[in-house]
Amino acid sequence: MGGRDLSRINIGLMGLGVVGSGVARILTEKADWYATQVGRPLVLRRALVRDLNKPRQVELPRELLTTDPREILDDDEVHLVIEVMGGEHPAYEYVREALLRGKYVVTANKEVMAKHGPELLDAAREAHVDVLYEASVGGGIPLIAPLKRDLLANAMTSVRAIINGTTNYILTQMSREGWDFDRALQQAQALGYAEPDPTNDVEGLDAAYKIALLASLAFHTHVHPDDVYHEGITRLAARDFRYARELGYAIKLLAMAERSNHGVQVRVHPALIPEDQPLAKVEGVYNAVELTGDLLDRVLFQGPGAGSLPTTSAVVADVIDVALSIIRGVSDRLTWRGDLMLPVRPIADLTTRYYLRLVVPDRAGVLAQIAGCFGRNEISIASVIQKETHEEDQTAELVIMTHRSLEANMQRALRQLAELPVVREVGTFLRVEG
Amino acid sequence: MGGRDLSRINIGLMGLGVVGSGVARILTEKADWYATQVGRPLVLRRALVRDLNKPRQVELPRELLTTDPREILDDDEVHLVIEVMGGEHPAYEYVREALLRGKYVVTANKEVMAKHGPELLDAAREAHVDVLYEASVGGGIPLIAPLKRDLLANAMTSVRAIINGTTNYILTQMSREGWDFDRALQQAQALGYAEPDPTNDVEGLDAAYKIALLASLAFHTHVHPDDVYHEGITRLAARDFRYARELGYAIKLLAMAERSNHGVQVRVHPALIPEDQPLAKVEGVYNAVELTGDLLDRVLFQGPGAGSLPTTSAVVADVIDVALSIIRGVSDRLTWRGDLMLPVRPIADLTTRYYLRLVVPDRAGVLAQIAGCFGRNEISIASVIQKETHEEDQTAELVIMTHRSLEANMQRALRQLAELPVVREVGTFLRVEG
Numbered sequence: 001m002g003g004r005d006l007s008r009i010n011i012g013l014m015g016l017g018v019v020g021s022g023v024a025r026i027l028t029e030k031a032d033w034y035a036t037q038v039g040r041p042l043v044l045r046r047a048l049v050r051d052l053n054k055p056r057q058v059e060l061p062r063e064l065l066t067t068d069p070r071e072i073l074d075d076d077e078v079h080l081v082i083e084v085m086g087g088e089h090p091a092y093e094y095v096r097e098a099l100l101r102g103k104y105v106v107t108a109n110k111e112v113m114a115k116h117g118p119e120l121l122d123a124a125r126e127a128h129v130d131v132l133y134e135a136s137v138g139g140g141i142p143l144i145a146p147l148k149r150d151l152l153a154n155a156m157t158s159v160r161a162i163i164n165g166t167t168n169y170i171l172t173q174m175s176r177e178g179w180d181f182d183r184a185l186q187q188a189q190a191l192g193y194a195e196p197d198p199t200n201d202v203e204g205l206d207a208a209y210k211i212a213l214l215a216s217l218a219f220h221t222h223v224h225p226d227d228v229y230h231e232g233i234t235r236l237a238a239r240d241f242r243y244a245r246e247l248g249y250a251i252k253l254l255a256m257a258e259r260s261n262h263g264v265q266v267r268v269h270p271a272l273i274p275e276d277q278p279l280a281k282v283e284g285v286y287n288a289v290e291l292t293g294d295l296l297d298r299v300l301f302q303g304p305g306a307g308s309l310p311t312t313s314a315v316v317a318d319v320i321d322v323a324l325s326i327i328r329g330v331s332d333r334l335t336w337r338g339d340l341m342l343p344v345r346p347i348a349d350l351t352t353r354y355y356l357r358l359v360v361p362d363r364a365g366v367l368a369q370i371a372g373c374f375g376r377n378e379i380s381i382a383s384v385i386q387k388e389t390h391e392e393d394q395t396a397e398l399v400i401m402t403h404r405s406l407e408a409n410m411q412r413a414l415r416q417l418a419e420l421p422v423v424r425e426v427g428t429f430l431r432v433e434g
Numbered sequence: 435m436g437g438r439d440l441s442r443i444n445i446g447l448m449g450l451g452v453v454g455s456g457v458a459r460i461l462t463e464k465a466d467w468y469a470t471q472v473g474r475p476l477v478l479r480r481a482l483v484r485d486l487n488k489p490r491q492v493e494l495p496r497e498l499l500t501t502d503p504r505e506i507l508d509d510d511e512v513h514l515v516i517e518v519m520g521g522e523h524p525a526y527e528y529v530r531e532a533l534l535r536g537k538y539v540v541t542a543n544k545e546v547m548a549k550h551g552p553e554l555l556d557a558a559r560e561a562h563v564d565v566l567y568e569a570s571v572g573g574g575i576p577l578i579a580p581l582k583r584d585l586l587a588n589a590m591t592s593v594r595a596i597i598n599g600t601t602n603y604i605l606t607q608m609s610r611e612g613w614d615f616d617r618a619l620q621q622a623q624a625l626g627y628a629e630p631d632p633t634n635d636v637e638g639l640d641a642a643y644k645i646a647l648l649a650s651l652a653f654h655t656h657v658h659p660d661d662v663y664h665e666g667i668t669r670l671a672a673r674d675f676r677y678a679r680e681l682g683y684a685i686k687l688l689a690m691a692e693r694s695n696h697g698v699q700v701r702v703h704p705a706l707i708p709e710d711q712p713l714a715k716v717e718g719v720y721n722a723v724e725l726t727g728d729l730l731d732r733v734l735f736q737g738p739g740a741g742s743l744p745t746t747s748a749v750v751a752d753v754i755d756v757a758l759s760i761i762r763g764v765s766d767r768l769t770w771r772g773d774l775m776l777p778v779r780p781i782a783d784l785t786t787r788y789y790l791r792l793v794v795p796d797r798a799g800v801l802a803q804i805a806g807c808f809g810r811n812e813i814s815i816a817s818v819i820q821k822e823t824h825e826e827d828q829t830a831e832l833v834i835m836t837h838r839s840l841e842a843n844m845q846r847a848l849r850q851l852a853e854l855p856v857v858r859e860v861g862t863f864l865r866v867e868g
């Protein structure tokens with residue numbers, strides 16, 4: 001960066017959607033304040049868009065807009081690239097090239113950082129710049145900087161998080177209103193909380209990217225999102241929430257990472273949580289992350305996990321930090337290293353408690369056969385409750401809670417239960433956490 | 435610092451009590467890991483104690499111990515001083531001298547930083563070093579670094595916190611067990627959660643230091659602890675918790691700071707909070723801080739607010755950060771500035787809702803006189819509930835909730851009520867927040 005004019009920090013903004021418009025607007029509206037904080041003006045020099053004529057939530061001078069990424073990447077006067085396009089391609093290629101050309105990068109892109117983080121962090125280090133990505137997880141909630149700095153004295157042992165606002169909103173409505181999944185999803189879509197194609201959210205992929213990032217930071221390793229076990233929320237029934245509540249639990253889509261002697265276990269799935277735990281009380285589109293370390297016990301961070309302005313809050317904090325690094329000619333400020341190569345354990349190795357809902361004939365001897373199946377698979381039943389009986393087809397619904405058991409055994413038992421003539425339907429199967 | 439040997443970072447530790455012992459033990463036990471993170475070993479070179487022969491929770495080689503502060507302050511090989519002595523004097527003088535002599539400082543001292551922060555931050559800047567103090571508020575919960583960095587894009591509007599574990603434990607027990615203050619205090623003392631002289635905690639002084647620090651950071655100003663209005667919890671009665679619960683509230687010792695156009699309002703007092711708010715659910719010795727900004731809405735940080743290891747977590751995070759600054763020859767890394775000179779508004783300017791418990795004769799006409807007093811002072815009553823009647827002395831207890839009113843008016847009304855012949859006793863008076 002030597003020799004360049006640093007009397008102002010020139011920014012190339014890539015993407016002018018919901019987040020990009022917020023960033024552009026706030027950088028403009030608060031320009032004086034940020035200049036005071038940094039000591040130099042932060043100047044928006046160019047904004048990359050797909051369509052020059054599309055109406056936007058922010059008014060920018062026409063000459064700032066471009067459809068050509070080269071006008072940012074080839075411009076030596078651009079010190080800093082903000083990437084808020086989303087999606088893997090071409091965002092990954094742009095971020096990579098920006099770093100290789102000695103530009104600092106601030107990105108909100110969870111997919112790019114989860115899949116390509118190690119390569120991009122290495123590229124930044126070699127080019128003596130930085131890539132910061134606070135906005136990629138948890139919107140406005142500080143999570144990445146705390147893991148990289150404030151909690152660094154700890155050996156972290158677990159991360160448990162509600163980090164997808166769309167699914168938490170849907171689950172909150174299913175629980176509160178007694179709605180089924182489809183109705184709750186439709187409402188979430190009508191309110192703009194869910195995409196027209198909600199797959200990434202409801203199948204747990206979005207949460208898998210985010211927990212891969214948090215687990216990598218917490219455990220100083222690299223967890224690739226492909227190694228994150230994930231299950232979505234589409235198969236939950238309204239009555240599961242009722243049964244869970246009767247047992248003293250809430251149902252949440254949890255993203256979890258645990259450190260053990262043998263590696264890390266990283267997973268996303270709906271789970272029962274005791275209703276007196278803080279995570280059970282996180283409602284609507286809010287996010288919360290609970291971090292456990294050897295020194296500090298548990299800390300909980302909670303706040304708005306998405307939205308234009310909360311995400312802008314995180315992006316601009318990174319921008320101010322980077323601007324300071326540019327001015328002082330430093331990089332790779334944070335000491336965090338991700339060089340422990342910890343294996344990611346398969347879900348079959350998990351040991352936890354389980355909730356299982358089964359539909360069976362309402363007659364004697366049925367429970368003995370089911371209990372026998374559990375017993376043969378070394379699973380100890382903690383309680384069985386007969387919930388509802390349907391007189392017309394003479395069936396009953398059983399809710400079974402197990403003691404701590406091995407997932408591999410539980411999966412084998414589920415397959416065997418499905419084959420038992422007395423099991424009409426294997427309903428919802430959920431892990432119990434905490 | 436130029437010319438000095440930086441192949442290792444030499445630390446002078448001042449104070450070897452509960453926190454100091456934790457810091458010394460963890461720096462020793464995790465020396466290899468921290469050396470990997472920093473790139474150089476962190477070496478404990480000297481520890482200042484009052485009594486060389488006192489038994490301690492940590493085993494240190496005898497030659498490391500000294501009773502002479504000069505052996506740390508005069509030692510040019512000490513790069514970094516950790517001050518965990520507590521109390522204003524002589525900690526303030528030691529921190530000041532260390533900075534003036536070009537040593538970086540990490541301190542856990544809320545009193546010193548609340549009273550002398552601006553002078554010490556200036557001294558650090560002039561000497562091209564830093565003074566970090568994450569451990570001074572909220573134990574292991576990251577609060578100061580997030581305010582200095584992660585939330586910097588926001589104009590913060592409020593801080594609401596439970597930041598004194600002793601009083602939160604006492605209030606939790608009073609609420610859960612129906613105990614009076616004295617009994618709950620005795621139990622807290624027996625468990626080591628309260629000091630033999632609990633004044634600083636139960637009168638709200640400790641919380642006043644901490645909210646002064648948080649308010650200064652959030653609003654880029656300096657709030658002196660003398661300007662923080664504070665009320666303690668000693669006058670609360672067990673039945674206030676019962677009445678509050680019936681009305682849907684919890685009672686907590688809240689530390690609050692709010693930004694208005696005219697300045698800041700900073701205060702510590704017990705308050706009613708709606709029981710569905712996150713702060714109402716923070717129990718026992720836990721701390722929680724809720725920050726509101728213009729971009730990110732609300733974020734909540736929750737965790738262990740005290741204790742040897744959580745505090746060590748914060749101290750060592752600062753130490754690692756400072757070690758990196760020393761190695762790279764940088765200082766004053768964080769862009770945060772406290773140069774807005776905002777006036778602190780008197781409590782008389784506050785507008786909020788109020789809870790008041792009165793003992794009155796159980797007869798007709800009483801309420802009219804009380805309501806008249808409120809009316810003359812421009813206070814609108816929201817509800818009056820007659821709680822208990824005592825047949826023997828023919829008195830009744832009234833719980834009055836007001837609409838939003840000016841504190842000055844409320845205080846005048848309280849003085850006038852105390853003079854009314856029909857008021858036997860002005861019981862608990864509490865502000866209602868949220």
